[in-house]
Amino acid sequence: MVKLLDIVGQDSAVALLQRRMAADRMGHALMFTGAHGVGRRTTAMALAATLLCAKPVTTQNQGEFAELDDGFELTDACGQCNSCRTLQAGSNPDLTVISKEMAAFHPDPQVRSRKMQNLGIDVIKHFLIKGAYLAPSGGKGKVFIVREAELMTGAAQNALLKTLEEPPSGVTIILLCKRSEQMLPTTISRCHAVQFGPLPFDFVAESLTREEFDESEANFWAMFTNGSVGRSLSLARSEMYQVKCDMLRDIAAMGPGGDASLGERLQKVTDSQATAAVKAAKSQDKAELSKSLATRRATGTMLELIAAAFGDAISLATGSDRPLANADQRSVIESLAQRKTIRQLAGVIEKLSQYEQLLWRNVNSKIVWDNVVLTCG
Numbered sequence: 001m002v003k004l005l006d007i008v009g010q011d012s013a014v015a016l017l018q019r020r021m022a023a024d025r026m027g028h029a030l031m032f033t034g035a036h037g038v039g040r041r042t043t044a045m046a047l048a049a050t051l052l053c054a055k056p057v058t059t060q061n062q063g064e065f066a067e068l069d070d071g072f073e074l075t076d077a078c079g080q081c082n083s084c085r086t087l088q089a090g091s092n093p094d095l096t097v098i099s100k101e102m103a104a105f106h107p108d109p110q111v112r113s114r115k116m117q118n119l120g121i122d123v124i125k126h127f128l129i130k131g132a133y134l135a136p137s138g139g140k141g142k143v144f145i146v147r148e149a150e151l152m153t154g155a156a157q158n159a160l161l162k163t164l165e166e167p168p169s170g171v172t173i174i175l176l177c178k179r180s181e182q183m184l185p186t187t188i189s190r191c192h193a194v195q196f197g198p199l200p201f202d203f204v205a206e207s208l209t210r211e212e213f214d215e216s217e218a219n220f221w222a223m224f225t226n227g228s229v230g231r232s233l234s235l236a237r238s239e240m241y242q243v244k245c246d247m248l249r250d251i252a253a254m255g256p257g258g259d260a261s262l263g264e265r266l267q268k269v270t271d272s273q274a275t276a277a278v279k280a281a282k283s284q285d286k287a288e289l290s291k292s293l294a295t296r297r298a299t300g301t302m303l304e305l306i307a308a309a310f311g312d313a314i315s316l317a318t319g320s321d322r323p324l325a326n327a328d329q330r331s332v333i334e335s336l337a338q339r340k341t342i343r344q345l346a347g348v349i350e351k352l353s354q355y356e357q358l359l360w361r362n363v364n365s366k367i368v369w370d371n372v373v374l375t376c377g
């Protein structure tokens, strides 16, 4: 179990939580916002452990948190009590982590058979609202963590409003979402916001090198994902790095007018990435991932990778001191920068984002790739 004071790279979020705990005004509803993979869920779990711990430990801040005075009393879970031990084992009855996949455990077979694209009112009512009114088993209270809260339907959010505003005593609800604008204003106004910024690049890169990925690959993903450990690891594990290196090399080597065979090759790569993603989702027991959704995602990621390369080319062409994401393929970026004017480079990025939107309108991925190749040539 990661403890609250061991969270890395999110000092201001943890300091804010510490300040609220010390002032005894944690609030019953919190909204953790930030990009995928920056530590929102880990921090929510650590906070839950601290709130439910039978014997929380206190230490004094000695420079660990620049935001807090030295000597400020910091609170953390003990890691030893029954609550801490069951929480670590994933069996603490006073902690409920809610996700869209929980529809599969709903008592109503109709809810179970529905596609799990969003967090519907049935899941929120049964697992959160009803659960909040059941007495805690440990006596200290209950914590509910809602993952991907932005997927809550309007009806689910409306049903939750009253509980967010006046939860039963001892209940804390933590909503995790990427951006608060994705939630209804009425939900936002009832929650205390805690923002999670991007993680330091070095920390993200180190998390990857610890998993035996090369330093150049680790640095690339840290920059590309703008400091998200979760997304970096998932991209690295999907072997997208080699795809990226080959793809950019081929795009840079292409003459004006493009290379028709490249479009076809890239489409095949997308297809095998999608097949692998579907298989991985199945083996990890995640909600079913359709081939068409996986294809759109893989294509979207590859378009994003090409756009990042053209962004790097603009940096080079304008003499900006922004570090290149593709520092590992500097010569490729140089040749892209020489091929077009700055305005044309920016035009490519804009076109790529239009192609990505076409994907979601069910435009055939072959057509998309043919256009991408023409645009980049």
Ligand SMILES: [Zn+2]
Binding pocket: 052, 053, 054, 055, 056, 077, 078, 079, 080, 081, 082, 083, 084
């Ligand atoms: Zn404890």
